Amino acid sequence: MTNNQRNRTILNRIVFILLFSMLAISSFAQTQRFPKPEFETGYSQPSPDTPEPRALGIEYLDVLVLVLALSLASWLAIRKRSRKGLMWLSVFSLLYFGFYRLGCVCSIGAIQNVALTLSDPAYAISIPIILFFVLPLLFTLFFGRTFCASVCPLGVLQDLVIVKPIHIKPWLQKALGLIPYIYLGLAVLLAATGSDFIICRYDPFIGFFRMGASFTMILLGVVFVLMGLFVARPYCRFLCPYGVLLGWMSRFSKSHLSITPAECIQCKLCEHSCPFDVIDEPTEELKHEEKIKNRKRFTIFALLIPVWMFLGGLALSGVHGFLAKAHPDVYLAELLIKNPGLKNDTENLDVQTFLASGKTMEQLVSEASVVKSEYYTGSWILGVFLGLVIGVMLMNQFIVRKRTDYEPNKTGCFSCGRCMDYCPVKK
Amino acid sequence: MGDKKVNRRDFINSTMRLTAAVAVGGLAGMAVGKSNSGQYVWQIDPFECTQCGRCATECVLSESAVKCVHAYDLCGYCDLCGGYFKPGVKNLETAAEYQLCPTAAIERKFIEEPYFEYVIKKDLCIGCAKCVAGCTSFGNGSLHLQILHDICVDCNECAIARACPSDAIRRVPADDPYLIKGNFSPDEPAEWVNKS
Incomplete structure (x- = not known):
């Protein structure tokens, strides 16, 4: 080998190494490093395995089943007055919406999709989800919460496991009844800011429908079911955010399940049949002084409502920074500002992916501060809303409605039909 | 009154x-x-994916709906496959200790000298993206992750999308539910085409 030749091979090698390293650097390049071979043996190339999703038509079938179930439930509760029918319908709903459709999409979770689509112009919602959100509300506006009675898979699951319901003191029920308002407000805030869908993430029963979930989800579900043996429908009464909306609708509903088909004979049987303590007793006639006292208190509490609203807004806007941590960008930005050393932590995937993405710290911080200012406005609105809820609840204590018979409380009644089954008056 | x-x-x-x-x-x-009158499903953009491995663990299903898909059009049919072999193997043999895949879900088949075909066994794949990382850094990047819609239950909020550090998961129209490399053009072609 001459000197010249050796030099040339070395040069060739250098060129090759340079070329190769250029290829290696451009790891994003979709130019093929190794061109596809041309086969001589008549090999036929398979195509990637891509199974199709459910057809769109079936999505509308779900809506049709929802409409049919709602109509049937309303008819059974109001016209047919059949507790048995409602129970069989709830078994069907549990099987169809729960175990067959795996609990998704449901009306409760649809709140978040609607909230997100109204706040984020880029998010397009699909029509079936809107219908799942709206239809139960409209039916409730006309017939009471028959959706809860035997259509909602989460509700009927709890309804079917009630064994020995205990009586909960009215003040405790009222206090716990505030939780759904908070949950609703938080869910809308977190969905509208594009942070998280907490209703779906903490749905305690979906693990049963899917026959599998993370340990905490299964634990949550088991706790709720065990609690449900004694505290009837714990999720519906003390957590369900959709129940808040349904309660508003049901309160002013056109018709509603009635305990007795004819004249009430004041036997009090129904009162013991209701596992949810939502049957209102007949009221006693108040003394004149009491009435005047009540009217005074009512006025005072009505005037106090703006104060509650202001205080609520002030309090929650004070913690908007804490709430904003639910958004991944805000969380990451604050984490990196607090612990700049994390940038050297090769184990932290989120930090490493952020560093590799080429985004600068300033970009991340400015994005996070936009989200944070959204949270400031949002938590003001949430606080004002919660203040209003508490104010109205306190004020309502002094409204005494005259009742001569035992009647279901239209806001809280799930229209399950147990009371009408117990009522000894039949026609 | x-x-x-x-x-x-x-x-x-x-x-x-x-x-x-x-x-x-x-x-x-x-x-x-x-x-939008259309329906949407979740899908992984393979050009955004950083192969972090969370797809295998974050899915709400115990068998993750994310699995490796092979875009054969892009495959070089290499003998030394970066997605199949662990780095630095001495012999190109199919022994378990040489394989990158923890569940031996890739089948290596001889086609003709010197080409080999690599097929994903769907029921064994756990979506860990180890082969994807290997193929993307040493090969053509024909192995990549996708959400398979016969398994996915189409959650309202995809748990993997939330956990994904590179925001690679987005909603795509249900009538075109896959983002197979080579078969789709990403939204911002300038971003990935010109990076070479």
Whole structure:
């Protein structure tokens, strides 16, 4: 080998190494490093395995089943007055919406999709989800919460496991009844800011429908079911955010399940049949002084409502920074500002992916501060809303409605039909 | 007096009912205005994916809906496959200790000298993306992750999308539910084409 030749091979090698390293650097390049071979043996190339999703038509079938179930439930509760029918319908709903459709999409979770689509112009919602959100509300506006009675898979699951319901003191029920308002407000805030869908993430029963979930989800579900043996429908009464909306609708509903088909004979049987303590007793006639006292208190509490609203807004806007941590960008930005050393932590995937993405710290911080200012406005609105809820609840204590018979409380009644089954008056 | 009271209550009730109906209708109308008649499903953009491995563990299903898909069009049919072999293997043999895949879900088949075909065994794949990382850094990047829609239950919020550090998961129209490399053009072609 001459000197010249050796030099040339070395040069060739250098060129090759340079070329190769250029290829290696451009790891994003979709130019093929190794061109596809041309086969001589008549090999036929398979195509990637891509199974199709459910057809769109079936999505509308779900809506049709929802409409049919709602109509049937309303008819059974109001016209047919059949507790048995409602129970069989709830078994069907549990099987169809729960175990067959795996609990998704449901009306409760649809709140978040609607909230997100109204706040984020880029998010397009699909029509079936809107219908799942709206239809139960409209039916409730006309017939009471028959959706809860035997259509909602989460509700009927709890309804079917009630064994020995205990009586909960009215003040405790009222206090716990505030939780759904908070949950609703938080869910809308977190969905509208594009942070998280907490209703779906903490749905305690979906693990049963899917026959599998993370340990905490299964634990949550088991706790709720065990609690449900004694505290009837714990999720519906003390957590369900959709129940808040349904309660508003049901309160002013056109018709509603009635305990007795004819004249009430004041036997009090129904009162013991209701596992949810939502049957209102007949009221006693108040003394004149009491009435005047009540009217005074009512006025005072009505005037106090703006104060509650202001205080609520002030309090929650004070913690908007804490709430904003639910958004991944805000969380990451604050984490990196607090612990700049994390940038050297090769184990932290989120930090490493952020560093590799080429985004600068300033970009991340400015994005996070936009989200944070959204949270400031949002938590003001949430606080004002919660203040209003508490104010109205306190004020309502002094409204005494005259009742001569035992009647279901239209806001809280799930229209399950147990009371009408117990009522000894039949026609 | 009594009659008047009942009438007043009825009046308030029907007014409130009308208000509620208008509110719900308005909300629905606003949502419909922004809606899309199509249906959407979750999918991974393979060009955004950083092969972090969370797809294997974050899915709500115990068998993750994410699995490796082979875009054969891009494959070089290499003998030394970066997605199949652990780095630095001495012999190109199919022994378990040489394989990158923890579940031996890739089948290596001889086609003709010197080409080999690599097929993913779907029921064994756990979506860990180890082969994807190997193929992307040493090969053509023909192995990549996708959400398989016969397994995915289409959650309202995809748990993997939330956990994904590179925001690689987005909603795609259900009538075109896969982002197979080579078969789709990413939204911003300039971003990935010109990076070479």
